[in-house]
Amino acid sequence: MELIEYVDSDIMMVDVANRIAGELEQALFHEDSITLAVPGGTTPGPIFDSLCAADLPWDRVNVVLTDERWVPEDSDRSNTRLIRERLFTGRASAATLLPLYQQADAPEEKLNALAEGIAPHLPLSVCLLGMGDDMHTASIFPEADRLNDALFGDGILYPMRAPGAPEPRITLSAKVLQGALSCHVVIIGEKKRAALEKAISLPPEEAPIAAVLADAVVHWAEV
Template sequence: MNIQEYADRDMLAIDVANVLAGDLEAALLHHDTVSLAVPGGTTPGPVFDGLCAADLEWDRVHVLPTDERCVPGDHDRSNERLIRERLLTNRAAVAQYLPLYVAGKAPEDVLPEVESLINPVLPLSVLVLGMGEDMHTASLFPGMDGLEAALDSHAPTLAVARTDVQPEARITLSAQVLDGALSKHLIIFGTAKRDALERAMSLPPEDAPIAAVLGGMTVHWAE
């Protein structure tokens, strides 16, 4: 794991956008198509604003969320909505989006259908993750039902996440898919999350799911 510190969040957003563009460009030199998995939430938005303008062959890039709430794609809590509004615009508008959730279907019922679309783009070329102060990442939450199975090295591509602290079910990439990405980046802000990351380094993934994917990770941090 390598930690990169930045003077402020604006500098981080600019630099990380450039780094991700470089990773994608390098991957495109060796593969017909590449895959980019990204989180939702507010943290990656400024990075997306810069990345979407990168001069890449975006029509060869598959973009997918690391996890998704089981809500319609235009819902305020939808990761797809943020990704479409902030990343799949400008030059990146021609990238192909792969959703994790199909509206109107129970998440367990849709997993085989979604996995059939995602498996051909694995391993992930480039991965961007966030992390909560509880040390969750994607929708792998400490204490959630099914966490042990989602952390297993032989887990399927996707898992359904249900927790008492979240109002809706989620679909998430499993730990083995996240950890298998060829280029991995974690973006965190603030002292509390930096402290949480340091705690996670000495905890098992069952208590700190982010610990399952830290090998070879580049961490981008600003106050």
């Protein structure tokens, strides 16, 4: 694991966006199309605001969420809605979204169809992840109902229900995240820094972020 510390999160977000843009550009030298995986939530928004302006052939870039809440896209809790508003603008509007949601009562009903849409675009070229205070990443939560499957299974996607998560989720598996050619984890604040340091010495069943740390670059700012 490589850890990069920043003076503040504004500088960090611009730097991470520039690094990802550079890695995408390098990957496009070798592949006709590539895949970028990104998280939802509020933290990566500023990264998307910078990344969307990168001068890249975005029509050769596929974008997939690392995880999604099982809610319609017009919901305020939809990660898909977030990246459409913050990433799929400007130059990046030419990218292709690989969906993690289709209309259905439960993720299990659409799991196979969604996985089939992602499979041809693996491995991930670049993966951006966050981490919760509980050391979860994507929607791989400690104490979740499909935790072991998501950590150790061979599938692309897994449905996930966890204490404290108000709706079902769907998540890329640890196997897919680990297969990324480049992985970045972005965290802010002393609490998450402490959680990161704790996760390093824990098994992934207790700290799911530990499943991806070995080859990741972790970016941290105190504020």
